[in-house]
Amino acid sequence: MAAPTLRSVLRRNRLLPLFETCHLRDRLFFSSSVDAAAVTVGGTMSPDPHFMVEYLVNSCGFSPSEAAKFSKPLARLRSTENPDAVLNFMRSQGFDGAGIRKVISADPRYLCCNVEKNFSPKFQFLRDLGLSESDIVDAILKNDVILRLDVHRSLVPKLEMWESLLGSRELVLKHLKKTTRFFHSSVEKTLHPNLKFLRDECGIPEERVSVVLRSRPHLFSQKPESLRALVVRADELGIPRQSRMFMWTLHVFHNVSKEKFESKGELMRSFGWSESEFSSAVMKNPTFLCISLDMLRRKVEFFINVVGYTPSFIASHPNLLLLSMQKTVIPRFRVLEMLNTKGLWTRRGKFLSYVTLSNTKFMEKIVLPYKEKVPELLDILRAGFRNSAQQFNRDDFGSYELLDYVQIDSELSWTKL
Template structure:
């Protein structure tokens, strides 16, 4: 002790206390700092081990492993090894397991026999075969996070009682609802369906919502009612399919994205009335991505010379497959026009709407001797220069 402390050299404190009396407090601070450093070092070691495991055992990149390691930590490979072994025994590929580690790494420390196996057995009972299970789960790993007793089983009973769906369709509904983490999922679903039934929405439309976009029906009832009222205020009739389509677009599109989409229509010359006309005729026209909407508008307005009013009267043209239907047919019309074989201008509805047989009978059969390449153009085997660039853009 004399090497570190000499009482004669320690000054008196103003209050009369000897500074030696501070030694216990100093020792406590030193110990706390030491423990803190030790804890930080342990955390760093644990994180380092987790990152290394995710890279070496799950095939993640260093950046992916670092991001995933924020969701879980482990000091040994026992738990994640058991999960990976369990998944492989059920037919999951290395790529699917890597996807799990990348998007829902927390599943790697679940208890396979207590958490995973009961849910896998439940999916099997709904008709998901052993071969189908890996694809079924890996396309939305969140489905594993749903509680079996509090989520899956009650939802299964509700959908069976209300809509008499078969088990396999119910399994898909459960997977699509996996994004929802609230405790009142079932009460929200029941309340929103009840509201639509009060408005006399057709049962077929309700089935469409439940089977294809059930997430819309899981919104908080007050919020869902706002969407419903907004759609009604726009003039949509609840008994028609367009009502359900408009409801899907409103509830699935943020206000900011809605403004972006409307802005694109304006860029191509749509007036407010023309946009409203297009949306009321086919609400799904607002659901196209920004890139796809711009490319299709470029082709129709700039290359084909259509006016916004033409598209507004038939917004379905935006939803057809451009590569296989619209561009080949427009190419045929452009070829006929360039050769002076069109007696009058052709509307976009006449181009896009008819079946392949009707289109061939109307535009190709009577001109096949003069222009034998027309059928190849329609089949996409040959594209005229005026539209070739549009095809490459839409394929990208």
């Protein structure tokens, strides 16, 4: 059966009262579980209301200051029976010490939950969906709210809602494992208002919204006022809302604060870019804004001081800044330079054309024809690949999740770097 369109999903109001009612019930249920655990008898008993500080240090590995902070919601506990059961269960499900600390940090009251009633059904539900043990750990570390939601009243309706929006169960599970706070957002207060705003008020075609929704749902999971602020920033930059770059710019701005945006602008102006050149480069491909400031500086310096490009040329070709220095730019430049010094290659002005070739094409056009005369060319490229494998381009792109992907055409399709 074909997946419903966004328009039809937006009109599906029957799930909304159920979801919001269940959310309230879950909150009440979670609070009652804490109260029940507070009077549990068993485990290690202590009359000291602060004994949980020592417990969190010894059993979970928190620092004393962290333990003091996270023990506050547990002040009514007088026994370690429930916390012991929770920790043992989580370890049995594949959580290591760091993972357990992350979950407890998100809400220490998880230590008060009843394992059989609160946790086991959620883990079984995720297993029934086809997730492996490591997948379940990843999903909960990204979306610990799963541990608070009732399976039938909340998890299933949320899963069905996201499946309708994204079009497939596979995409839901993929984002559940990789996207932070994927299950946190309210359908009524967040998702539907954001989709309606982009479609009806911004005039963005439903198909274009749908493409970005499927690839980066967290853009739509933010508060509506935050999304509106991103639209204002894009408008101020002069990007037409009908442009195919508009949605991608919103996605980049979601990861790049105003302060970081300004710092990148100041850096590029220090190299000679005018204000209009900076704006033009952002409109052509805003992804370079997500590169760390230090790496951006090093890339521009290389292209200006080593390759010989002018700042204006770089501004008109911002895709250059997205290339990996260790894997692509430096090895290929060295290859062409070596050929040039041996009199086998004299077209230095064509570096842009050759640095953007696929690896296969570069080998076919540049390396293989000269491998007998200059066998060192293969060593240069191999060294570049070894370096890139070690660094995984982290220096190029910092920690931004969106930079696993880069826009490659005007249709907003995506490919791995």
